[in-house]
Amino acid sequence: MAPSEPAVTLDDVRKTYQLAETVHALDGVSLTLPRGSYTAIMGPSGSGKSTLMNVIGCLDTPTEGRVVIDGADVSTLSGRERTRLRGIEIGFVFQTFNLMPRLTALENVAMPQLFQNVGRTDRNERARDLLDRVGLADRADHRPNELSGGQRQRVALARALVNDPAIVLADEPSGNLDTETEAGILDLFAEFHDAGTTLLVVSHERHVAERAERIVHLLDGKIERIEALNDARNGSGPPSAGPDGTPPSTVGRDEHGGSATDRGTDQEEPDRGPDR
Amino acid sequence: MKPLALLRLAWRSIAGHRLRSALTTLGVIIGVAAVIAFVTLGASLQAGIVGDISPDDQRNVYGWAADPGTEGGPLAGAQPVVSEADLAALEERSGIDAAYGYAPLGTQAVATGDSVVPLGDGAFATGPTYVREDDIATGRQFEQGEPEAVVNPAVAGAFESNVSVGDELTLVFQGGETRTVTVVGITDTSEGLSPFEGFGQSPRLYVPTDPFYAGADSAADEETDGNESAEESEADGNASAPGEDDPGNESDGEAAAGTRYTAIVVEAPSADDAAIDRAKEQARSYLESDASDASALLASGELEIVLQTSTQLLSQLQDILGLLQNFIVGVAAISLLVGSIGIANIMLVSVTERTREIGIMKAVGAQNRDVLGLFLMEAIVLGVIGAILGTALGLATGYLGAQYIDLPLVYPLEYVALAIAVGVLVGVFSGLYPAWKAARTDPIDALRYE
Numbered sequence: 071m072a073p074s075e076p077a078v079t080l081d082d083v084r085k086t087y088q089l090a091e092t093v094h095a096l097d098g099v100s101l102t103l104p105r106g107s108y109t110a111i112m113g114p115s116g117s118g119k120s121t122l123m124n125v126i127g128c129l130d131t132p133t134e135g136r137v138v139i140d141g142a143d144v145s146t147l148s149g150r151e152r153t154r155l156r157g158i159e160i161g162f163v164f165q166t167f168n169l170m171p172r173l174t175a176l177e178n179v180a181m182p183q184l185f186q187n188v189g190r191t192d193r194n195e196r197a198r199d200l201l202d203r204v205g206l207a208d209r210a211d212h213r214p215n216e217l218s219g220g221q222r223q224r225v226a227l228a229r230a231l232v233n234d235p236a237i238v239l240a241d242e243p244s245g246n247l248d249t250e251t252e253a254g255i256l257d258l259f260a261e262f263h264d265a266g267t268t269l270l271v272v273s274h275e276r277h278v279a280e281r282a283e284r285i286v287h288l289l290d291g292k293i294e295r296i297e298a299l300n301d302a303r304n305g306s307g308p309p310s311a312g313p314d315g316t317p318p319s320t321v322g323r324d325e326h327g328g329s330a331t332d333r334g335t336d337q338e339e340p341d342r343g344p345d346r
Numbered sequence: 347m348k349p350l351a352l353l354r355l356a357w358r359s360i361a362g363h364r365l366r367s368a369l370t371t372l373g374v375i376i377g378v379a380a381v382i383a384f385v386t387l388g389a390s391l392q393a394g395i396v397g398d399i400s401p402d403d404q405r406n407v408y409g410w411a412a413d414p415g416t417e418g419g420p421l422a423g424a425q426p427v428v429s430e431a432d433l434a435a436l437e438e439r440s441g442i443d444a445a446y447g448y449a450p451l452g453t454q455a456v457a458t459g460d461s462v463v464p465l466g467d468g469a470f471a472t473g474p475t476y477v478r479e480d481d482i483a484t485g486r487q488f489e490q491g492e493p494e495a496v497v498n499p500a501v502a503g504a505f506e507s508n509v510s511v512g513d514e515l516t517l518v519f520q521g522g523e524t525r526t527v528t529v530v531g532i533t534d535t536s537e538g539l540s541p542f543e544g545f546g547q548s549p550r551l552y553v554p555t556d557p558f559y560a561g562a563d564s565a566a567d568e569e570t571d572g573n574e575s576a577e578e579s580e581a582d583g584n585a586s587a588p589g590e591d592d593p594g595n596e597s598d599g600e601a602a603a604g605t606r607y608t609a610i611v612v613e614a615p616s617a618d619d620a621a622i623d624r625a626k627e628q629a630r631s632y633l634e635s636d637a638s639d640a641s642a643l644l645a646s647g648e649l650e651i652v653l654q655t656s657t658q659l660l661s662q663l664q665d666i667l668g669l670l671q672n673f674i675v676g677v678a679a680i681s682l683l684v685g686s687i688g689i690a691n692i693m694l695v696s697v698t699e700r701t702r703e704i705g706i707m708k709a710v711g712a713q714n715r716d717v718l719g720l721f722l723m724e725a726i727v728l729g730v731i732g733a734i735l736g737t738a739l740g741l742a743t744g745y746l747g748a749q750y751i752d753l754p755l756v757y758p759l760e761y762v763a764l765a766i767a768v769g770v771l772v773g774v775f776s777g778l779y780p781a782w783k784a785a786r787t788d789p790i791d792a793l794r795y796e
């Protein structure tokens with residue numbers, strides 16, 4: 071694939087649930103994630119963030135619209151090819167961790183490589199290295215129920231990274247972390263970003279989202295606005311130069327107000343942790 | 347996914363549910379053990395009855411007259427119809443080397459000197475060639491018309507001092523009458539010599555039909571001044587020795603007159619099928635023709651001549667035993683079926699219970715065939731464990747059973763192999779549907795599953 075080709079392209083993606091009333095979890099989302107970009111998604115609970123992640127992660131199929139990953143329309147792929155994408159192209163950090171309860175942290179991290187036929191020694195070496203990088207080297211032989219929420223989240227993150235995916239999707243990866251661990255994880259993301267990985271991170275927290283290059287604000291299954299951050303590393307202060315497109319320029323000017331609104335909506339939620 | 351990795355993962359989840367896995371395999375264990383135990387006992391029983399024989403009486407055709415509807419082994423429903431004259435006439439026919447009668451004698455004991463050994467049904471009156479020369483270890487065949495006997499090692503060794511050729515034995519008949527015979531030969535084994543006797547090992551003694559069964563018929567007059575024991579028996583009125591020659595009988599008319607044999611042996615010149623068939627044909631055509639004494643008794647149609655070789659008789663016996671065994675194994679196989687339903691049930695529960703885990707695995711790149719392989723592997727491991735433990739249990743049970751009823755232990759190894767194969771197949775078949783169900787789980791639904 072050409073390097074210029076975006077990693078992910080969404081074209082008017084809709085996801086509709088026909089319950090007692092029709093729920094539009096995603097209501098016409100078009101979004102492009104350029105290769106190597108770092109994007110954050112913010113939005114109130116129920117705005118469709120997780121649904122969007124699942125669709126991009128080839129776990130869920132949209133009711134309408136097109137999802138193109140690495141230049142391939144996902145709807146045209148066979149189940150096998152989609153599973154292959156999930157296995158080696160995409161690393162997914164679930165909001166609810168989704169660790170295997172009977173396997174140790176190390177085995178959980180190594181599992182995706184098991185399905186890629188990597189040998190046991192290589193697998194364990196790689197998994198140990200990743201656990202070390204998320205600060206859990208001493209918990210390798212613990213099972214998930216012997217780990218704290220934050221530790222589980224880090225195991226889930228290590229597992230997502232184990233196959234060196236080109237795209238990493240993280241649904242609220244810092245929701246359960248203390249400030250120090252969170253900083254470590256965000257530094258790890260930055261490291262992967264520098265290495266050219268395409269990152270998409272859902273977060274409630276403004277300062278987490280501000281580590282990205284831009285923030286996509288979701289509301290009721292629609293993109294409310296896309297906020298470009300010029301100084302992605304600091305995430306502080308208004309962008310020094312005005313963006314060229316019309317909506318982003320509005321965004322640029324309203325940055326502080328926008329962030330206040332965001333916090334306002336977030337605070338209305340009873341539970342700021344991962345929704346279950 | 348590599349098979350070894352698959353096996354390791356499958357083992358993890360089996361070991362993770364110890365009690366459940368144990369109970370699941372129990373069904374297979376019992377099924378396989380039952381099949382193997384019954385098959386072992388069946389084979390041992392067959393060996394116990396039939397013995398380890400390769401019949402060397404291939405030239406012999408065994409004959410008797412019975413109701414055509416009678417089922418069973420040799421002599422089932424047989425009636426005495428063949429006369430001495432018939433046997434003599436049969437021997438004259440071409441394609442028949444020899445023809446003689448066979449009759450168990452009603453003895454109760456055999457004695458030499460002061461040593462007495464009970465012998466209930468081990469004395470037989472028959473023709474000299476019934477005991478084949480090959481079967482005689484020392485001495486020779488007895489001769490017709492002489493008070494001679496051939497004994498087997500079980501009889502020879504039954505007394506305080508071993509009996510050897512030339513010794514005299516006293517036969518005690520039911521009713522107390524006695525006769526003295528000279529041992530002229532000792533056979534090399536104590537197994538039966540023909541299907542009439544059965545093939546198992548037991549003490550046996552063979553004497554000529556003349557004078558012990560038919561002698562009175564033709565040679566009664568000579569017998570009277572023969573040896574003293576014969577004289578004695580004549581004087582006692584021959585109450586229990588068969589082959590009596592009552593004057594009252596003679597006046598009953600020809601059909602019932604004279605000695606009649608229940609069992610006869612017709613020897614073909616060779617053991618090949620054509621010679622056997624010809625001997626049978628000759629014997630049948632004569633016995634059914636008006637020329638024979640037997641025909642008068644066969645005329646009613648209620649009796650029919652049966653002529654078979656020991657191979658044929660043996661295979662009939664084995665058929666009957668085999669039928670019995672198949673029935674029992676069938677019952678045991680049902681428990682194996684129940685065991686496999688148990689595995690299927692547990693696997694289905696397991697799939698439902700682990701829906702979320704399946705979702706996780708698929709979300710991180712497990713292909714359908716990986717999930718299929720994993721669950722199938724679990725079922726197969728359960729089946730194989732069950733089969734191995736069941737085989738061990740079955741062999742042990744078979745061993746104890748054979749010991750208990752005192753049978754020679756025979757392990758039918760091909761059945762043991764079969765039982766293990768069945769255990770694996772049980773695993774595959776009972777795991778197939780649950781594994782298939784697991785493999786086609788939609789990951790997003792599975793991850794939402796609580």
Ligand SMILES: Nc1ncnc2c1ncn2[C@@H]1O[C@H](COP(=O)(O)OP(=O)(O)O)[C@@H](O)[C@H]1O
Pocket residue numbers: 087089093094095113114115116117118119120121122345794
């Ligand atoms: N399986 C489902 N069935 C019905 N409605 C669903 C389902 N999954 C999500 N939804 C609805 O879709 C909307 C978006 O959900 P989600 O993407 O989980 O939101 P977020 O992650 O932003 O909190 C919610 O209103 C939710 O109720």
Ligand SMILES: [Mg+2]
Pocket residue numbers: 119120121165241345
């Ligand atoms: Mg969510």
